[in-house]
Amino acid sequence: MMLRIFLSLILAVSFFGSFSAKAETELWGDYSGVTLRVKLIGGGQYEGLYNEVIPWWEENTGGKIEIVTQKNHFELDKEIKKDIASGNLDFCVASNHTSFASQYGDIYTDLNNIMPASVLADYTPLILEHSTVNGRLVQMPRHSDVSNLYYQKSLYEDADNKANFKAKYGYDLTPPETWDQVKDQAIFFSNPPDFYGTQYVGKEEAIAGRFYELVIANGGALFDEDYRPIFNSPAGVEALQWFIDLYNAKAVPDGVLNYLWDDTGLGFASGTIAMNLDWAGWAGFFNDPENSKVAGDIGLVRAPMGSGGLRTGWSGSHSFSMTESCPDKEAAASFLWALTSNKAQMIEARGGLSPTRPAIWDAIIAEKKAEGDEFMLMVFETFKMSLAEDAFTPPLIPEWIEFTNALYPELQAAILGDKSPEDALATASKKATEIMEDAGYF
Amino acid sequence: MRKFLNGPWILLMPTLIILTCVVLLPLLLSLWTSFTPFKLTKPDTLYRFVGFRNYERLIGDLDFWIAFGRTVLFLAIALNLELVFGLGIALLINKITYGQRTLRTLMMFPMMFSPILVGFQWKYIFNDNIGLMNNFLREFGVIQPIPWLVDGILANVSIMAAEIWSSTSVFAILLLAGLLGIPKDPIEAAKVDGCNSWQVFKNITLPFLMPFVFIAMTIRSLDVARAYDIVQMMTGGGPAKRTELLWTLISRTGYVDAKMGMANAMSYISIFLSIAFTFFFFYKLVEARQRLSYE
Numbered sequence: 001m002m003l004r005i006f007l008s009l010i011l012a013v014s015f016f017g018s019f020s021a022k023a024e025t026e027l028w029g030d031y032s033g034v035t036l037r038v039k040l041i042g043g044g045q046y047e048g049l050y051n052e053v054i055p056w057w058e059e060n061t062g063g064k065i066e067i068v069t070q071k072n073h074f075e076l077d078k079e080i081k082k083d084i085a086s087g088n089l090d091f092c093v094a095s096n097h098t099s100f101a102s103q104y105g106d107i108y109t110d111l112n113n114i115m116p117a118s119v120l121a122d123y124t125p126l127i128l129e130h131s132t133v134n135g136r137l138v139q140m141p142r143h144s145d146v147s148n149l150y151y152q153k154s155l156y157e158d159a160d161n162k163a164n165f166k167a168k169y170g171y172d173l174t175p176p177e178t179w180d181q182v183k184d185q186a187i188f189f190s191n192p193p194d195f196y197g198t199q200y201v202g203k204e205e206a207i208a209g210r211f212y213e214l215v216i217a218n219g220g221a222l223f224d225e226d227y228r229p230i231f232n233s234p235a236g237v238e239a240l241q242w243f244i245d246l247y248n249a250k251a252v253p254d255g256v257l258n259y260l261w262d263d264t265g266l267g268f269a270s271g272t273i274a275m276n277l278d279w280a281g282w283a284g285f286f287n288d289p290e291n292s293k294v295a296g297d298i299g300l301v302r303a304p305m306g307s308g309g310l311r312t313g314w315s316g317s318h319s320f321s322m323t324e325s326c327p328d329k330e331a332a333a334s335f336l337w338a339l340t341s342n343k344a345q346m347i348e349a350r351g352g353l354s355p356t357r358p359a360i361w362d363a364i365i366a367e368k369k370a371e372g373d374e375f376m377l378m379v380f381e382t383f384k385m386s387l388a389e390d391a392f393t394p395p396l397i398p399e400w401i402e403f404t405n406a407l408y409p410e411l412q413a414a415i416l417g418d419k420s421p422e423d424a425l426a427t428a429s430k431k432a433t434e435i436m437e438d439a440g441y442f
Numbered sequence: 443m444r445k446f447l448n449g450p451w452i453l454l455m456p457t458l459i460i461l462t463c464v465v466l467l468p469l470l471l472s473l474w475t476s477f478t479p480f481k482l483t484k485p486d487t488l489y490r491f492v493g494f495r496n497y498e499r500l501i502g503d504l505d506f507w508i509a510f511g512r513t514v515l516f517l518a519i520a521l522n523l524e525l526v527f528g529l530g531i532a533l534l535i536n537k538i539t540y541g542q543r544t545l546r547t548l549m550m551f552p553m554m555f556s557p558i559l560v561g562f563q564w565k566y567i568f569n570d571n572i573g574l575m576n577n578f579l580r581e582f583g584v585i586q587p588i589p590w591l592v593d594g595i596l597a598n599v600s601i602m603a604a605e606i607w608s609s610t611s612v613f614a615i616l617l618l619a620g621l622l623g624i625p626k627d628p629i630e631a632a633k634v635d636g637c638n639s640w641q642v643f644k645n646i647t648l649p650f651l652m653p654f655v656f657i658a659m660t661i662r663s664l665d666v667a668r669a670y671d672i673v674q675m676m677t678g679g680g681p682a683k684r685t686e687l688l689w690t691l692i693s694r695t696g697y698v699d700a701k702m703g704m705a706n707a708m709s710y711i712s713i714f715l716s717i718a719f720t721f722f723f724f725y726k727l728v729e730a731r732q733r734l735s736y737e
Contacts, residue, residue, distance in 0.1 A: 078697040085482040085702065103483050103700070193571070193587045203680055254589035255570035257681035267571075398483065402699040412682035416592070438479070 024359070025118040027337035031063035034331045039080070041095035041318065042070035045281050045351065049142075049339070052347055057338040063331050073097060074204075077401075080104065092326035093335055096139045098130045098316040099205075103398045108321040110136035114333045123340075127317055127356045130393050139319035140340045141356035143348050145279040146303075146315040146391045148382050149182070150286060151175055152274055153299040155189060164188075175301045179214065179242055179312070182275060182304055186251040189274040196250075198275045199264050200243065202257035207243075207411055208404035209314045210277075212394055214239035219308025223395060227441040229432040232425035238307060240414055240421040247415045257412050269294065277303060277312075283352035283379040298375065300382050303390060313390030317356060352376065354383050399439050406431035472706045480703035482696075487703070496707035505683065506691065506708060513688045514715065516598070520605050520669075521662055525655065527606065528613025533643075535614070536621045546618070549611050557608065557668050561675025564604035565591070568676070591677050594684040601676055601685055605669045612665075613658050620654030621647070649734055656727035663719040688712045 040050060047070070054065045068091055069079060077100055083089055089107055096108070112120075115137075120128060123141060131139045155161055156173055165173035169184050176182045186197025201207055212222055220235025246252045253259075253267070261278075268276035269286055271293030289295040303312045320339050322332045338344060342363075345355040349364040361384050368377040394400055407428045414424035436442065476496055480488045500506050535545050555563070567574045568590035576587045590600045624647060632642050670689035673679065679690035688708065696705030 074698075081482040081697060081700050085485055087485065105483055193585070203678060253571050254587060255592055258591050258677060272571075402701070405694060405699055409680060409683045412680055416682050416684075418682055 024122055024342045025116065026341070027116070027119055027334045028060055029330060029334050031061040031328070031331040031334065033062075034328045035064040035066050036093060036326075036328060036332055036335055037066045037068050037091040038335075039069040039076060039091050039094040040067060041073050041076055043072055045353070046095075046318075048351065049344055049348055053338050053341075053344050056343070057335055061331070061334060063335075065335065073100070077103075080107075089323050089325045092323055092328060092332040093339075094321055094323070095142075096319045096321040098139070098141075098319065098396065099394055099400055101131070101138050101319070101321070102133045102396050103401065104138075104321075105398075106136075107323055107325075108136075108138040109324045109326070109329065110138065111140060111322065111333070111336070112137045114322070114329055115140070115337070119337055122342075122357050122359065124356055124358055130317060130396065131319055133396065139317075139321045140336045141317040141319045142340050143345070143353040144315060144317045144356055144387055144391070145281070145354065146313055146383065146386050147277045147279050148303050148386055149176065149301050150268060150276045150278060150282075151299045151301070152271075152294055152297055154297050155274055156299070161188075175299055176275070176304050177301075178305050178307075179217065180307070183242060183245055183251075186246055186275060187249045190249070190251040192250045192253075195272050196253055196274070198246065198277075199252045199256055199259065199267050199273055200246075200277070201261060201264055202259045202415075203412065204260070204408055205401060205404040206260055207257075208407045209394060210312075211236075211239055211243070211407070211411055213303075213312035213314035213392075214242060214306055216392065217306025217308055217310045217312045219306070219310070223436075227395070227397070227436045227439075229429040229436070231432075232422070232429040235306075235308065236425050237421045240411060240425065243411065243415050244417075244421065248417075257415060268292075280352045280354050280379055280383045283376065285352075287375050300378055302382060302386050311386075311390040313386060313392050315387065315391035315393055349380075352379060354380075354387060397439075399435050402435055403432055406435060473710065475703045476707040476710050478703045479701075480706075482700040482702050492703075496704050497711070499704070500707055500711060505686070506711075508683070509679075509686045509688050509691045510712065510715070512598075512686065513712070516602065516687060517663065517666060517715075517719065520602050520609075521659060521666065523602070523606050524610045524613050524662065525659065527610045528658070529617055529651075529655075531610065531614040532617035532621055535618055546615075549614055551611075552608050553611050555608065557671035558675055560604055560608045561672040564600065564607070564672070565676045568600045592681055592684075597677055597681075597685045601669075601673055604672050604676065605666075608669075608672065609662065609666075612662060616658040616661070617651060617654055620651045624650045649730070652730035653727055653734065656723045656730055660720055660723040660727065663723060664716065688715075 040046070050067070050070075058064060069076065071079070073095065076095060080094060081103070083091075084104065084107055094108075096104075101108070120137075127141045127144060128137060131137055131141050156175060162173045165185070165188050168188065171181075173185070173188075176185055182198060189195065189197040200210055215222060215231055215233075215236050218235035218238050220231060220233050220239070222229065222231045224230050247256070259267075264273075264276060265278060265282045265285065267273050268278065268282075269292035283300075286292050286298055287295050305311050320336050322329065322336055326332045340356065342357065342360060345357050345360040346363060349355050349360055350367075355361055355364065361380070365377065365380050365384070368380060410419070410424040410428035410431075413419045414421045419427070475488060477493060478488055478490050479492055479495075480490075531549060535542060535549065538545060552560070566572075570576060570587045570589045570591070573590070575590060576584075579588065588596065590596050628646050629642055632646055637645070667689055670687075670693065673685060673687055673690055674693070677685040679686040679694070692705045692708045692712070695708065696702045
């Protein structure tokens with residue numbers, strides 16, 4: 001099998017539209033008669049890739065792709081867990097994520113044994129490291145996500161705002177460098193129910209992740225080296241207090257604890273939010289006058305710093321994996337390569353998503369410079385720097401999602417005033433200890 | 443053997459085999475998993491017997507019992523309100539002489555929506571920022587948005603409103619069928635004897651209708667867990683577990699945390715709830731039928 005892969009290896013220089021990337025190792029082959037069953041993440045920001053790459057791969061290889069499932073990642077996660085339990089792993093390729101991958105045991109094959117080293121060399125080494133579970137490379141990274149702070153520029157240019165803010169807080173109104181400044185400015189800009197200073201995702205893994213990155217930025221940690229919870233600490237209480245203060249000051253919408261990613265993205269685009277911490281995938285949407293009321297008025301800064309002097313940078317990568325049970329591993333490897341190839345990553349980068357191949361960063365920045373698209377240039381330069389300097393993953397352990405499910409109701413209880421931050425974190429810490437004990441960490 | 447082959451058992455065998463495969467075996471398997479630390483992502487854990495550990499943990503788990511109590515309350519309030527509204531609608535439609543069929547069809551519209559769609563629809567209605575309800579109230583001077591899906595009481599009321607809207611027509615249809623089957627003679631005789639409408643309803647219509655009421659209650663109490671999708675869409679059991687019902691808790695434990703052994707232990711405890719409701723309604727059904735035949 002490996003022989004056929006190497007025979008199909010072609011070192012080529014690829015040209016796609018108006019950009020040229022560095023030499024890319026391609027992984028074509030003749031897979032006539034092969035049908036790959038795949039389970040993919042669905043949704044507006046993800047499906048454009050499939051519409052272009054699947055016909056491209058089918059045309060070049062003669063193989064066929066059968067999409068068995070296309071649903072949001074949380075539903076896909078449940079489906080794959082059911083597949084594992086029933087032993088019904090009758091698909092070859094599935095969407096995955098670095099935060100989820102460690103849950104799935106050994107159902108996904110070690111791509112170190114399948115993908116030629118020259119193919120792997122085209123990806124950012126650190127991202128490949130994050131894609132590795134117990135020494136096994138179980139996923140090919142598709143695009144990375146980290147969040148930075150979008151804001152409405154005109155609010156910061158308004159002379160009255162500048163004067164009033166300085167009078168009230170004693171420092172100049174400029175895009176925030178720290179999360180304390182975000183709090184001050186959010187409270188200053190808020191005029192509920194018509195306008196809010198900021199917002200945050202308020203439930204499930206989303207708020208747990210936001211809390212996690214703020215704990216890190218405040219100089220704390222979730223776990224010690226034995227995975228004993230240590231977030232019930234001054235850094236943890238300070239992080240949770242930030243959410244509470246904004247909620248109590250009505251600087252975020254009342255319903256924020258039911259918000260997930262779409263709600264915050266659409267909220268900022270509606271023009272009723274001053275600042276929004278979000279990923280690059282929304283950039284194009286925010287600056288499109290047909291979809292967004294803030295188009296043309298958007299600034300972007302790196303995620304601010306916590307009290308520990310670190311910037312928040314909760315990060316991960318969407319990816320694709322190949323099942324160990326796949327009968328056509330060679331064809332599946334070729335498809336995995338196609339889905340994360342230069343061409344594929346350039347398609348997604350044009351929509352604002354952050355590539356996992358260094359060559360595409362260079363190519364997309366060059367393309368935006370040539371087009372004179374100052375906004376997207378700012379987006380790519382900010383996110384490139386953020387991914388290089390600020391990004392960190394959550395603990396890459398199978399218990400991450402279960403842990404976040406234990407944590408987030410306690411965070412919500414503190415935000416709503418049902419519990420003090422200390423009580424909420426103590427309860428969450430107790431539950432987290434139980435989860436880690438059950439998992440055998442100590 | 444010959445006797446067996448010629449007897450009734452052989453005729454019952456296909457049914458017994460199907461019931462064993464479809465009902466008994468899955469039940470036994472799920473019962474077994476409740477005595478294991480079975481995780482969906484670790485199939486080997488299915489064979490590790492841990493005795494009553496899952497049940498012991500649940501007995502001391504306050505979150506579980508709060509969700510249990512909230513589910514009982516939710517069932518009791520929602521089913522009774524659905525009954526009252528369904529009865530009212532059925533009585534009104536029964537009075538109509540023109541366009542009854544059209545109204546009966548219209549009445550069934552909410553049943554045609556999947557619970558997921560109902561959840562989305564009502565989540566939008568009760569959205570604090572862009573929801574119909576707050577915009578409607580704003581017209582009447584309520585400027586500060588009401589956090590319908592955040593406040594503990596309002597969130598449960600909102601979910602209940604969605605559930606009642608979705609399922610009242612089940613009661614209405616079953617009770618309308620009962621109303622259509624009531625003989626006219628006793629009602630006319632009562633009216634001739636000078637009974638007013640309330641007396642006719644209380645002493646004749648309602649006793650005739652009671653078996654239908656309990657049949658409807660039994661069906662709905664078994665079927666009400668479909669409301670899981672509504673709750674999941676509207677609040678997911680939150681915020682801060684304020685709307686957590688057994689269904690959301692079990693689903694999250696089983697499919698998101700992948701702890702199917704624990705989720706099945708929760709299910710077996712909650713089965714007692716279903717059995718209690720069903721037994722109560724069957725008991726009342728038999729009682730109502732006996733009273734009817736006696737009268």
